[in-house]
Amino acid sequence: MPAVQETVERVKRIDVDQYRYGFETLIESDKAPKGLSEETVKFISQKKNEPDWMLQWRLEAYRRWLTMQEPTWARVDYPKIDFQDLYYYAAPKPKKTVSSLDEIDPEILKTYEKLGIPLREVAMLEGVEPKPGEEDPARRKIAVDAVFDSVSVATTFKAELKKAGVIFMPISEAIREHPELVQKYLGSVVPTSDNFYATLNSAVFSDGSFVYVPPGVRCPMELSTYFRINERNTGQFERTLIIADKGSYVSYLEGCTAPQRDENQLHAAVVELVALDDAEIKYSTVQNWYPGNSEGKGGIYNFVTKRGDCRGANSKISWTQVETGSAITWKYPSCILRGDNSRGEFYSIAISNGYQQVDSGTKMIHLGKNTSSRIISKGIAAGKSQNTYRGLVTAHRKATGARNFTACDSLLIGDKCGAHTVPYIEAKNSSATFEHEATTSKISEDVLFYCIQRGLSQEEAVGLVVNGFVKDVLQQLPMEFAVEAQKLISISLEGSVG
Amino acid sequence: MALLEVKDLKVRVEEREILHGLTLTVNEGEVHAIMGPNGSGKSTLSHVIAGKPGYEVTDGEILFRGEDLLEMSPDERAAKGVFLAFQYPVEIPGVTTMNFLRTALNAQRKARGESELMVPDFLKKVREVSKSLNIPQDMLKRGVNVGFSGGEKKRNEVLQMALFEPSLCILDEMDSGLDIDALRIAADGVNALRSPGRAMVVITHYQRLLNYIVPDVVHVMSRGRVVKSGGKELALELEASGYAQFEDAA
Numbered sequence A: 001m002p003a004v005q006e007t008v009e010r011v012k013r014i015d016v017d018q019y020r021y022g023f024e025t026l027i028e029s030d031k032a033p034k035g036l037s038e039e040t041v042k043f044i045s046q047k048k049n050e051p052d053w054m055l056q057w058r059l060e061a062y063r064r065w066l067t068m069q070e071p072t073w074a075r076v077d078y079p080k081i082d083f084q085d086l087y088y089y090a091a092p093k094p095k096k097t098v099s100s101l102d103e104i105d106p107e108i109l110k111t112y113e114k115l116g117i118p119l120r121e122v123a124m125l126e127g128v129e130p131k132p133g134e135e136d137p138a139r140r141k142i143a144v145d146a147v148f149d150s151v152s153v154a155t156t157f158k159a160e161l162k163k164a165g166v167i168f169m170p171i172s173e174a175i176r177e178h179p180e181l182v183q184k185y186l187g188s189v190v191p192t193s194d195n196f197y198a199t200l201n202s203a204v205f206s207d208g209s210f211v212y213v214p215p216g217v218r219c220p221m222e223l224s225t226y227f228r229i230n231e232r233n234t235g236q237f238e239r240t241l242i243i244a245d246k247g248s249y250v251s252y253l254e255g256c257t258a259p260q261r262d263e264n265q266l267h268a269a270v271v272e273l274v275a276l277d278d279a280e281i282k283y284s285t286v287q288n289w290y291p292g293n294s295e296g297k298g299g300i301y302n303f304v305t306k307r308g309d310c311r312g313a314n315s316k317i318s319w320t321q322v323e324t325g326s327a328i329t330w331k332y333p334s335c336i337l338r339g340d341n342s343r344g345e346f347y348s349i350a351i352s353n354g355y356q357q358v359d360s361g362t363k364m365i366h367l368g369k370n371t372s373s374r375i376i377s378k379g380i381a382a383g384k385s386q387n388t389y390r391g392l393v394t395a396h397r398k399a400t401g402a403r404n405f406t407a408c409d410s411l412l413i414g415d416k417c418g419a420h421t422v423p424y425i426e427a428k429n430s431s432a433t434f435e436h437e438a439t440t441s442k443i444s445e446d447v448l449f450y451c452i453q454r455g456l457s458q459e460e461a462v463g464l465v466v467n468g469f470v471k472d473v474l475q476q477l478p479m480e481f482a483v484e485a486q487k488l489i490s491i492s493l494e495g496s497v498g
Numbered sequence B: 001m002a003l004l005e006v007k008d009l010k011v012r013v014e015e016r017e018i019l020h021g022l023t024l025t026v027n028e029g030e031v032h033a034i035m036g037p038n039g040s041g042k043s044t045l046s047h048v049i050a051g052k053p054g055y056e057v058t059d060g061e062i063l064f065r066g067e068d069l070l071e072m073s074p075d076e077r078a079a080k081g082v083f084l085a086f087q088y089p090v091e092i093p094g095v096t097t098m099n100f101l102r103t104a105l106n107a108q109r110k111a112r113g114e115s116e117l118m119v120p121d122f123l124k125k126v127r128e129v130s131k132s133l134n135i136p137q138d139m140l141k142r143g144v145n146v147g148f149s150g151g152e153k154k155r156n157e158v159l160q161m162a163l164f165e166p167s168l169c170i171l172d173e174m175d176s177g178l179d180i181d182a183l184r185i186a187a188d189g190v191n192a193l194r195s196p197g198r199a200m201v202v203i204t205h206y207q208r209l210l211n212y213i214v215p216d217v218v219h220v221m222s223r224g225r226v227v228k229s230g231g232k233e234l235a236l237e238l239e240a241s242g243y244a245q246f247e248d249a250a
């Protein structure tokens, strides 16, 4: 049985109430003292052997953060977070640089094995190639950077990527090995002062991925980062920086899980993308953090800042996200369309069930001439969840010929959930053409019954109908992710009806 | 043992009784026609047999091969061989007909403890059946019933019936919306499925369909009851004189 299939089968046997990745790995870890202070920041920087400029950058962010307030404008509701009651750094022990898989703690590998989605990635981590004759043409190689709690534990296919000139490594390593690139681009898209969570991240981020694709290079494989939170009371603050130099192309995938816990865990990542002239970045996310139990206890607070800068002419950045997890999602992957003729895209599937709260959307900031953007958002609310699309499309005075198309569709399952659409549109020049369409509908009982009359169970019927509803977005995902996302969607809606 | 036995069935919808003690027995291999004025409860009966939510059975029973059908979930009924061709088939955007057929067929097979049909076997079967029903292959690549004409939707119902090979087929007004040629093709498709192990209940307003699908028994329904049953000539009689005579009986 293929790994994915097996995972799905196993997952099906688990109660609705049980998050399937909710197990914890018993490994010793190396933690920073609880709470946040200049000392914590220094501790992290020291653990990472960072140069002084990096420490100063962090400290500046930290001092800035002290003056900032948590934002309250999103349609999410949660008790106040005590930022002094968290650990800001946890690294799996033994802590030494890991150069090959053999050196990784077997417990960590076992964790990866237990995870649904990354079973495929584990195979990749182990460098297992399909046997001749069994090759699936759709199954391309994927290089993986695995981030466990705060530390990147393994990056695969480094050599092969190096041959192509692509740099793909933990950002902590890039800070030491490619300081000129990091210094030039870090914080250039999301400044340290950007927002409360991004500023916090700038002060305490511990690891994440770094990608640089040199001019004219088409990255030879998909790049993927796999995030997992394991430690209790630990915030995960990863930082990703991707630079596509002139005329290059890269497709990047991000996946995540966390164990099941009673208390909430904080996740505040920052992702910065830079596309120079004629470059293209495709960034796909399948977010599956622990959503909390059926009473709304536990779950990840996912406060993420993701932004892409189409800095060069004719550049393109495309965000695709499948958001099924987290107790709270606060996330607006955005594009700054600075280069003339640049293009931004946002394709989103956001599913909320149980007591989940999602406030997600995008910002398309048109600055250059003849820039275009496209937003396709599919929100699915079930259970007692609240699902908000929040979007901003603006055209600067000089952004002549700016074009945007937005379509936001919401689907409600049951009558205790809510879907909301909050679009802001601002055109400061008359040549901009912005189109906006929005629909909200309830899943049709007649359609469900039709499917059930044909032999599908209630849950299979909901899964099928929802997968049809989100098809346009699923098609944007790389093939192997699309298949898994489809299954994940059905699974995350289990128990949503009936 | 009869394939389907409906005994003194009383059904309410939103506090209003629609079926007032309906009795109907269908044996394997038989084709029954149900005729009756609008609102007499024909679709209601078909929905209750298939297990659609929203109907409250207050009295009576439905047995399927002697088993209590009302105790089974609708998908179990489907897997046991109950098939309803809907009067108004729904659209399912984003789900291709092909994917739908395969998902449904495999769900039924799984429920019966059978293995999944291999893709090549499945495709071969779909191709055969769709060809005999004059359904073009590209239609199968479109979303289920999305943008299908009324006639195409009905043919898609017959296609599913042929594919799933149910033992009880209830056809609710499959002739409505079909042009003359399409009607013949669909009726031929239905006739091809007549077999000693399979029974059909054909709900229609028009004698014309029964020229193609010749019934063994014709029932007249009025105000929530079967008020008269007879041979195929009963349909001709109705065509000539209408339902007025039965309204009184009800």
Ligand SMILES: Nc1ncnc2c1ncn2[C@@H]1O[C@H](COP(=O)(O)OP(=O)(O)OP(=O)(O)O)[C@@H](O)[C@H]1O
Pocket: B013, B014, B018, B036, B037, B038, B039, B040, B041, B042, B043, B044, B045, B054, B087
């Ligand atoms: N969901 C419902 N809520 C209220 N009344 C209903 C509902 N469904 C059916 N009815 C009523 O039940 C009665 C029988 O309806 P049904 O659809 O079974 O008739 P029918 O014999 O199939 O009619 P037609 O020949 O027009 O298809 C009608 O009076 C109808 O209005």
Ligand SMILES: [Mg+2]
Pocket: B042, B043, B044, B087, B172
């Ligand atoms: Mg009817």
